[in-house]
Amino acid sequence: MSDYHVLGGSENGHSFQVVMHLSVPDANNAAGVSYRTCAAANAATSSIVPVSLLGAGEAEALVSGLIVEATETFHTHPGHAEASDRTRLDALYSTVKTIRMRELAVCYRYYGFSRDVG
Helix, strand or coil: CCCEEEEEECCCCCEEEEEEEEECCCCECCCCCEHHHHHHHCHHHHCCCCHHHCCHHHHHHHHCCCEEEEEEEEECCCCCCHHHHHHHHHHHHHHHHHHHHHHHHHHCCCCCCCCCCC
């Protein structure tokens, strides 16, 4: 599966919607629950494209919590070479992955925590 793919572009061809596939770390949160379990529990509501419309491999990775998706708008410029745009898009992917993994850790920090107070 690719790290990202383009869904479509603007009429002028200078901005594109990009879906990014971000690997969820194989680690546990403060409650001892795997981040992948947390992501899997929310896959049906967090997918950018309905899970039923995804390819089998992508759907399985999303539903099992191996990946989460992010969408970004990527802008190109008429004077830039295609190789330059790909390099910038790769850099955007790396930045988004860093930010989203940090957000995931915060969002799911206590997911699954339970306690009886007696």
